[in-house]
Amino acid sequence: MLRLFYLSLQINGFPIKEAKAELQKIKSIPEQDFKNFLDNKKQEIVEYHLKNNPSYQKFIGNKAVNPEVSGWNDLPIMTKKDFQKPLAERLSNGFTPRTVYVNKTSGSAGDPFIFAKDKFCHALTWATIIDRFSWFGIDFNASLQARFYGIPLDFIGNQKERIKDFMGNRYRFSIFNLSDVVLAKILKKFQSKKFYYINGYTSSIVLFAKFLQKKNIVLTSMCPTLKCCVVTSEMLFDDDKILMEKQFGVPVVNEYGASELDLIAFQNPSGEWLVNSETLLVEILDEENNVLPNGKEGKIVITSLYNKAHPFIRYDIGDIGILNEKSTFKNPILKKLIGRTNDVAILPSGKKSPGLTFYYVTKSIIEDDGNVKEFVIKQTKIDTFEIEYVSQKELTLSQIQNIEKAITTYLESGLIFRFVRKEKIERSKSGKLKQFVTMVK
Secondary structure (H helix, E strand, C coil), rough: CHHHHHHHHHHCCCCCCHHHHHHHHHHCCHHHHHHHHHHHHHHHHHHHHHHHHHHHHHHHCCEEEEEEEEHHCCCCCCCCHCCCCCCCCCCCCCCCCCCCCCEEEECCCCCCCCEEEEEEHHHHHHHHHHHHHHHCCCCCCCCCCCHHHHHHHHHHHHHHHHHHHHHHHHEECCCCCHHHHHHHHHHHHHHHHHCCEEEEEEEHHHHHHHHHHHHCCHHHHHHHCCCCCEECCCCHHHHHHHHHHHHHHHEEEEEEEECCEEEEEEECCCCEEEECCCCCCEEEEECCCEECCCCCEEEEEECEEECCCCCCCCCCCEEEEEEEECCCCCCCCEEEECCCCEEEEEECCCCCCEEEHHHHHHHHHHCCCCCCEEEEEEEEEEEEEEEEEEEECCCCCCHHHHHHHHHHHHHHCCCEEEEEEECCCCCCCCCCCEEEEECCC
């Protein structure tokens, strides 16, 4: 078998073989020794960044912090705002933007920023993903994926993603237009290709399931090779899961991740949402940043235990959640995740577009200088959108025109936009910004 996926990682300098070996080593640690492993990794990553990362040294400043594990709770909480400055200023000594993995967050919480991982850390991310997907018999080198994601529409960006899809054994369905005509074409592809699993944005896949329901079609009758569906990036509601499992004829698996960190939690075949304890430390804190006991609802704060290029230490990801009471250090279980959902925009033409479409549109205003701090997009009428943003400087006419051009490209022409610069954007009760809100029913 030609192992193109692993080859693509190795070509790009990500040592996947070594990362898989490290992951297996961590997984072999007995439960009774796992707390000691976590304590050592916590101390190691804090000491590394206190020694090698000027940005983290400045962040800690004169705060009375004991870097020893016994003083872990004294460490201040990092937020997205702490990363809204040029990437070069945030990297640890010995790393440059050219020697690390660099990407942008989606900004789905309204706080976009550019981040970095050292190459071993990023390889570990992939090792973790490969491990979790294998629970359902998925082999990234052999199992064909039906991918419901966005894709850049410019020629170079588009071709790069198509090459990645080829190497990753994926067939991509663009989610920018999910009208019934387009969904019918997608269904035809399921008849002609031997897809093993579906993967992508929850809201997009739910729209496909509703289309199948309307047509009274079970997908496995058209594509008998299909074995499971993995949804990510948005809230999965119970009724949507029931609908998808009925219309697809396969189990629906819930994934929770963050591009700047790793795969955070993944549903196992028993239905438990297992938290990634191998490369991350996940804590649930109250408003005063005290650690809450399992079973209590609070903000999700995560530490990346292996990222030496860029500190994510006690990082408030912006979500609210609960850990199951039967969680252990080695096998924490996410009982509930609150507040990760996006609406679907219905446009004048009748076109439906998931809220995460705006990830690709708002890339236009994500700049490395951190000018735009927060933004939300509100659909006030079927053809009218209001973009509220918080920034150091007002958007220029050129920037606004670029945003409008991008929205026309990804959505449709004839839409009306209002840009409103604000001192502060109101948050929901959970404390999270919802990037896209529609007031059109």
